Amino acid sequence: MEPELRPRASGHLLSPAELLAVRTRDHxxxxxxxxQKDFMPDGSEEQQEKLCQCRDEQWQLLRxxxxxxxxSLVKAEWKxxxxxxxxxxxxxxxxxxxxxTEHGKQCLLPEEALYLLECGSIQLFYKDLPLSVQEAYExxxxxxxxxxxKYQVFSHLKRLGYIVQRFRSSTIATPYExxxxxxxxxxxxxxxxxxxxxSSSPWLHGKKPKTSERTQEYAQPPQKxxxxxxxxxxxxxxxxxxxxxxxxxxxxxxxxxxxIPTASDAVQCYxxxxxxxxxxxxSSTTTSLExxxxxxxxxxxxxxxxxxxxxxxxxxxxxxxxxxxxxxENVTAxxxxxxxxxxxxxxxxxxxxxxxxxxxxxxxxxxSSINEDKEVRQCSTWQEYKALLKKKRQQREKNCPAHxxxxxxxxxxxPDQGLSTADVLQQISVLQPSHILDGASQLQNNSxxxxxxxxxxxxxxxxxxKKNKPGKPFVRMCVRSFDEQIPTLRAVKQLAYQSGxxxxxxxxxxxGDIAFCSFKEFKxxxxxxx
Amino acid sequence: xxxxxxxxxxxFVWNCAxxxxxxxxxxxxxxxxxxxxxxxxQNVRLGLPLQLLPEEARLLLEKxxxxxxxxPSSKPFADDAEQDPLFLEAVAAYQEEQEExxxxxxxxxxxxxxxxxxxxxxxxxxxxxxxxxxxxxxGEPLSKPADPESSFVFPxxxxxxxxxxxxxxxxxxxxxxHLPSKEWPYGGQPEHEMRYCVFQSLWEQxxxxxxxxxxxxxxxxxxxxxxxxxxxxxxLCVTRDAPLSLxxxxxxxRLGTSVKKTVLLCSVDQDGTVVxxxxxxxGMQ
Numbered sequence: 001m002e003p004e005l006r007p008r009a010s011g012h013l014l015s016p017a018e019l020l021a022v023r024t025r026d027h028x029x030x031x032x033x034x035x036q037k038d039f040m041p042d043g044s045e046e047q048q049e050k051l052c053q054c055r056d057e058q059w060q061l062l063r064x065x066x067x068x069x070x071x072s073l074v075k076a077e078w079k080x081x082x083x084x085x086x087x088x089x090x091x092x093x094x095x096x097x098x099x100x101t102e103h104g105k106q107c108l109l110p111e112e113a114l115y116l117l118e119c120g121s122i123q124l125f126y127k128d129l130p131l132s133v134q135e136a137y138e139x140x141x142x143x144x145x146x147x148x149x150k151y152q153v154f155s156h157l158k159r160l161g162y163i164v165q166r167f168r169s170s171t172i173a174t175p176y177e178x179x180x181x182x183x184x185x186x187x188x189x190x191x192x193x194x195x196x197x198x199s200s201s202p203w204l205h206g207k208k209p210k211t212s213e214r215t216q217e218y219a220q221p222p223q224k225x226x227x228x229x230x231x232x233x234x235x236x237x238x239x240x241x242x243x244x245x246x247x248x249x250x251x252x253x254x255x256x257x258x259x260i261p262t263a264s265d266a267v268q269c270y271x272x273x274x275x276x277x278x279x280x281x282x283s284s285t286t287t288s289l290e291x292x293x294x295x296x297x298x299x300x301x302x303x304x305x306x307x308x309x310x311x312x313x314x315x316x317x318x319x320x321x322x323x324x325x326x327x328x329e330n331v332t333a334x335x336x337x338x339x340x341x342x343x344x345x346x347x348x349x350x351x352x353x354x355x356x357x358x359x360x361x362x363x364x365x366x367x368s369s370i371n372e373d374k375e376v377r378q379c380s381t382w383q384e385y386k387a388l389l390k391k392k393r394q395q396r397e398k399n400c401p402a403h404x405x406x407x408x409x410x411x412x413x414x415p416d417q418g419l420s421t422a423d424v425l426q427q428i429s430v431l432q433p434s435h436i437l438d439g440a441s442q443l444q445n446n447s448x449x450x451x452x453x454x455x456x457x458x459x460x461x462x463x464x465x466k467k468n469k470p471g472k473p474f475v476r477m478c479v480r481s482f483d484e485q486i487p488t489l490r491a492v493k494q495l496a497y498q499s500g501x502x503x504x505x506x507x508x509x510x511x512g513d514i515a516f517c518s519f520k521e522f523k524x525x526x527x528x529x530x
Numbered sequence: 531x532x533x534x535x536x537x538x539x540x541x542f543v544w545n546c547a548x549x550x551x552x553x554x555x556x557x558x559x560x561x562x563x564x565x566x567x568x569x570x571x572q573n574v575r576l577g578l579p580l581q582l583l584p585e586e587a588r589l590l591l592e593k594x595x596x597x598x599x600x601x602p603s604s605k606p607f608a609d610d611a612e613q614d615p616l617f618l619e620a621v622a623a624y625q626e627e628q629e630e631x632x633x634x635x636x637x638x639x640x641x642x643x644x645x646x647x648x649x650x651x652x653x654x655x656x657x658x659x660x661x662x663x664x665x666x667x668x669g670e671p672l673s674k675p676a677d678p679e680s681s682f683v684f685p686x687x688x689x690x691x692x693x694x695x696x697x698x699x700x701x702x703x704x705x706x707x708h709l710p711s712k713e714w715p716y717g718g719q720p721e722h723e724m725r726y727c728v729f730q731s732l733w734e735q736x737x738x739x740x741x742x743x744x745x746x747x748x749x750x751x752x753x754x755x756x757x758x759x760x761x762x763x764x765x766l767c768v769t770r771d772a773p774l775s776l777x778x779x780x781x782x783x784r785l786g787t788s789v790k791k792t793v794l795l796c797s798v799d800q801d802g803t804v805v806x807x808x809x810x811x812x813g814m815q
Contacts, residue, residue, distance in 0.1 A: 016634035071687025
């Protein structure tokens with residue numbers, strides 16, 4: 001059939017007067033204020049009237065045509081061969097989240113152009129003639145680029161305010177990058193600038209028994225560390241002491257320096273960096289000290305230098321008279337009891353988060369410091385310690401009956417493993433839970449039946465959104481028809497793998513209605529304490 | 531004739547009057563899927579086009595009130611149309627029309643402004659007199675009120691342009707909906723035939739019917755226009771002699787009960803009549 005060419009014949013084109021009248025058109029949608037829906041039509045006039053109102057309102061809205069000021073329309077041209085739309089006048093605000101530049105030309109993808117046409121933001125031309133919305137639907141949408149279904153999902157999301165981009169696999173981290181967790185590293189790096197962790201200095205960190213001794217494996221031999229001689233001039237077997245005290249202890253060197261000079265009667269002699277002193281020791285040095293001089297390249301002999309412990313846990317804080325040689329002239333120093341001062345130090349309580357508190361509590365219950373073992377503390381070298389370990393192991397093995405442990409089938413658990421209940425359950429379970437990404441990388445070489453269609457970014461990021469560097473999407477969208485099969489586990493795995501750590505959402509389109517659903521990994525909660 | 535346009539196997543109505551007729555005269559509802567011209571960036575109320583279920587479209591076609599039209603395979607202008615006299619004519623006509631529209635809008639806008647100034651003339655005069663008084667006599671003599679005709683500007687950017695919704699030229703190719711084709715693959719499909727039988731049967735009893743996928747069924751059946759009434763039934767099309775699992779029956783029964791609707795199991799008998807079975811949740815006490 002020959003196309004009948006009557007370009008201007010149709011009745012739905014508005015006259016100039018009508019066009020001008022649109023300027024004063026209402027821009028609000030009428031609220032549906034016709035009350036609740038009724039149960040049954042009863043033929044009453046009231047019902048009929050309400051229905052008529054509703055319908056009239058509806059037809060009124062549908063009859064309205066898109067009319068815009070010429071100046072606020074961006075001119076765009078449809079290029080069917082390239083399958084893109086090229087802008088002929090400078091882009092509007094939409095350029096922030098849509099479009100791309102190619103060979104110095106501003107271009108739009110078909111779905112973007114069609115959406116903008118529907119929004120009355122662009123005027124779309126094809127061969128110098130404007131396209132109607134219907135023609136744009138019929139020409140711009142195709143199975144090859146963007147199908148009708150995909151466009152319906154795209155425009156639905158766009159109307160809700162989301163930023164929607166075509167899925168780009170390059171935005172996804174490679175498995176290696178995922179393994180390294182690069183992304184979260186960047187995020188953390190940013191955060192660290194604002195919020196320093198407690199005790200970020202490694203020096204202080206090392207002195208904290210909480211972090212150094214107890215969590216750094218049990219294999220640490222007792223008190224070999226030089227640092228301990230500096231800091232712990234009193235018994236170290238303080239497994240049960242609170243972390244607050246520890247922090248105070250580690251802070252004390254600094255604190256003394258800061259506070260004591262303000263007192264006129266006390267003269268400060270303990271300074272950091274430490275200076276060599278002859279025989280000024282704390283009286284409470286009980287740990288057996290070993291000479292470290294030969295391994296120490298420093299000119300300071302740290303075994304003979306002690307620092308006062310100004311911590312709240314230290315019963316005595318008598319600071320002896322400092323060596324006169326270390327003092328400037330005209331300054332006299334004397335012995336001082338700092339107990340009074342100490343009470344004023346470190347008044348601030350360390351604030352632990354709920355999680356940290358829980359962790360500590362747990363540690364106290366289920367972990368024990370290796371230093372609590374008297375035998376271990378008697379060891380003074382690694383050699384001795386290792387010998388002790390060996391001896392203990394042999395003892396244990398003697399306790400294991402041969403018919404139990406020396407055969408091919410042995411118990412899953414050893415009695416001395418000291419595991420928590422959860423660990424035991426984990427150890428003896430036959431079926432291990434599987435993760436959605438398990439084995440997903442092997443599935444990739446097969447032909448992929450399903451593809452991710454869109455990357456969706458939340459609406460509130462629009463101000464900071466960058467097209468070239470969109471970052472991590474909020475979700476990725478996979479468009480499906482309502483009557484298609486439910487995706488198989490294989491397909492779900494493939495999609496999850498392609499998407500990385502961004503959730504994949506399925507958009508199911510049924511006759512213009514769109515429903516969203518996603519398959520989420522579910523970890524069965526384990527009700528074991530701890 | 532109501533024009534139903536096919537796009538990717540889906541039926542669309544682009545003409546507003548057609549949409550109104552479909553609803554008011556034929557009780558066919560459909561789904562609006564486009565952006566509303568007045569407020570395009572929201573999903574609460576949508577605009578043209580109206581998408582029809584294959585069954586809805588078929589009913590209109592069977593009743594011979596509509597034609598199924600596809601996007602013409604022959605484009606109005608060939609790709610090398612730049613020299614086509616017909617094409618050049620069309621472009622010239624469009625441009626001329628735009629020019630005419632601009633001139634007319636200019637004239638109308640000027641008229642409107644004049645009318646506005648006329649209606650406000652008294653107040654303007656009062657304002658001027660007041661201003662002069664404030665300035666005192668020492669001020670320069672009042673500049674004469676500018677001629678409204680000459681001072682009026684209506685730049686070309688201010689011209690209002692329509693972005694038409696419906697196709698502006700009427701090239702069309704009819705599709706035979708009886709036979710399955712690439713454009714309209716439904717004819718003769720057993721699934722479609724069954725659904726259509728049920729749809730038609732319900733429709734003939736005076737109901738309004740919409741898609742029922744939201745409720746896990748085939749159709750939702752309304753006693754009146756869905757704008758004003760709630761659905762009463764969820765229709766589920768089942769093949770007459772296909773076994774039905776008890777689990778499915780229970781799940782649809784449960785669903786129907788929880789949304790206060792009755793589930794209808796609909797199947798087509800050998801002679802084409804539709805048999806309805808309703809499910810009711812009951813307990814023994």
